[in-house]
Structures are given as C-alpha cells and as structure tokens.
Amino acid sequence: MDQSYLKIDRVCKSFSKGAKVTEVLSDVRLTIDKGEFVSIIGHSGCGKSTLLNLIAGLTEVTTGAIMLEGREVNAPGPDRAVVFQNHSLLPWLSVYDNVKLAVTKVFGATKTKPERHDWIMQNLDLVQMTHAADKRPGEISGGMRQRVGIARALAMEPKILLLDEPFGALDALTRAHLQDAVMEIHARLKNTMIMITHDVDEAVLLADRIVMMTNGPAARIGEVLPVAIPRPRDRIQLASHPDYVRAREAVLRFLYERHRFVEAAE
Numbered sequence: 001m002d003q004s005y006l007k008i009d010r011v012c013k014s015f016s017k018g019a020k021v022t023e024v025l026s027d028v029r030l031t032i033d034k035g036e037f038v039s040i041i042g043h044s045g046c047g048k049s050t051l052l053n054l055i056a057g058l059t060e061v062t063t064g065a066i067m068l069e070g071r072e073v074n075a076p077g078p079d080r081a082v083v084f085q086n087h088s089l090l091p092w093l094s095v096y097d098n099v100k101l102a103v104t105k106v107f108g109a110t111k112t113k114p115e116r117h118d119w120i121m122q123n124l125d126l127v128q129m130t131h132a133a134d135k136r137p138g139e140i141s142g143g144m145r146q147r148v149g150i151a152r153a154l155a156m157e158p159k160i161l162l163l164d165e166p167f168g169a170l171d172a173l174t175r176a177h178l179q180d181a182v183m184e185i186h187a188r189l190k191n192t193m194i195m196i197t198h199d200v201d202e203a204v205l206l207a208d209r210i211v212m213m214t215n216g217p218a219a220r221i222g223e224v225l226p227v228a229i230p231r232p233r234d235r236i237q238l239a240s241h242p243d244y245v246r247a248r249e250a251v252l253r254f255l256y257e258r259h260r261f262v263e264a265a266e
C-alpha cells in the first residue's frame with residue numbers, strides 16, 4: 001500500500017481558451033512526508049501557483065491525481081489552508097474577527113464559544129499579534145497583515161499549510177522576521193508546509209527539500225534538492241555554513257545555468 005502523505009501523481013494541467021489549449025504543467029510527480037517543509041522555486045510564469053492551487057483544490061487536474069492521506073483532493077477543504085501574497089483579509093473586520101470567521105467555519109460545531117475565543121487568541125499569539133486584535137487590516141503594517149493571514153490559516157488546523165509567496169511584497173527586514181516566525185511555528189506545530197518563493201535564500205533557509213521547476217509551458221519538476229542542514233537554523237550562522245552555500249549554489253545553477261540550457265535545447 002502507498003504510504004505517501006501527500007502524493008502528486010503524474011499531474012498535468014492545461015487551460016483552454018476557445019480552441020487554444022495551453023499545457024502549463026506536464027507530468028508533475030512528487031511525494032511529501034507529513035511534517036515536511038517543501039519550497040517550490042522556478043522562474044516567473046512556470047506554474048508554481050497553478051500547482052499550489054491544484055493541491056488546495058481551487059483548480060482541478062487535467063490528468064493525474066493529488067492524494068492526501070490516500071484520499072483524492074479535488075475541492076478546497078479546511079485540511080489545506082492557503083496564505084497568499086496579498087493577505088486577503090476582510091478590510092471591514094477586525095484582526096480578531098478575521099480569524100474568528102475561519103474558526104467559526106471549522107470549529108463552530110465542535111468547540112464551545114469560550115474554547116473558540118481561546119483558540120483565536122492562541123493563534124494570534126503564535127504570530128505575536130494579540131496586541132492588534134481589535135485593529136482593522138488597514139490600521140496595521142503589511143508584515144502584520146501577513147502574520148494575521150498565517151494565524152487565520154493555522155487556526156483552521158490544516159493538515160497542510162500552503163504558502164504562495166507570502167512575503168513577496170515585504171521589505172527585507174520584515175521578511176526575515178516572518179521567515180523566523182514561520183520556522184518557529186513549523187518547529188512547534190510540526191505541520192506540513194509547502195511554500196512558493198522566488199528567493200533562493202528563503203528557499204534554502206526554510207526547506208527540508210527544494211523543488212525546482214523547469215520553465216513553462218509544460219513545466220515539470222526539474223530537480224529536488226534535499227537541504228540537510230540541522231534545525232533550528234540561524235540565518236547569520238548559516239550564511240557561511242558549507243551546506244548552505246552548496247545548496248544555494250545548486251539552486252542558482254539550476255535557475256540560471258542548467259535550466260537556461262534545457263530551455264535552449266527544447
């Protein structure tokens with residue numbers, strides 16, 4: 001019996017517009033273990049978000065299948081929460097109420113009101129945002145909004161947290177703080193995380209494995225690089241760590257040398 005936690009099995013995805021069919025993903029195969037942190041990297045437009053949306057169940061595969069714990073994924077569900085680059089919080093609700101909305105949806109029938117309140121506060125605490133519980137998204141910084149987005153996603157207690165370039169719009173310092181926060185959360189909750197990034201350092205710092213995608217159309221997984229650097233990881237110590245330097249170089253070579261070669265050959 002196949003014991004994979006998440007299995008992406010020979011997935012192809014095409015989009016049609018009139019008579020024109022574009023194959024975005026071709027024969028994508030990947031298995032991810034429970035508790036693993038996987039970064040997905042690839043050039044713009046190759047199909048990273050499409051792959052994440054397929055796992056989220058927001059889009060359907062054209063052929064192949066995505067299995068989570070042996071069950072096929074073909075619709076969105078609270079077991080897979082997504083954090084997008086643009087926070088997607090409801091602007092008219094407070095930080096607390098934004099998280100509450102998700103908690104009521106998932107735990108409305110199973111947790112009492114005081115339990116739900118504690119759970120909301122616990123998740124805001126996880127991202128250090130309890131102090132802003134009464135603020136609206138427009139009254140807090142971009143980094144804080146992303147923290148709330150992460151709290152809202154985690155509050156659904158998903159099996160898999162899907163992060164679609166969540167820090168892409170943030171300045172470098174805020175980004176570093178949030179990367180640390182994500183590493184702490186991952187260490188504490190031991191949940192499965194899949195994160196799209198364009199940032200090679202971010203991919204290496206956070207991931208157990210880096211999935212590198214070839215250019216589209218018909219993108220596929222070109223290489224998967226294990227990052228065996230022990231945790232907890234400290235960005236300053238890592239900067240000169242030989243394994244870090246090696247992993248970084250391997251990703252850069254894939255993106256800027258090897259992949260260009262593959263593209264030119266096609």
Ligand SMILES: Nc1ncnc2c1ncn2[C@@H]1O[C@H](COP(=O)(O)OP(=O)(O)OP(=O)(O)O)[C@@H](O)[C@H]1O
Pocket residue numbers: 015016024042043044045046047048049050051216
């Ligand atoms: N709903 C859709 N209908 C038609 N084409 C789509 C749709 N969604 C994505 N595509 C196309 O699929 C390709 C891959 O898009 P996708 O957003 O997955 O790439 P990406 O790697 O995440 O890009 P980026 O890094 O720039 O965010 C693009 O050519 C895009 O135009």
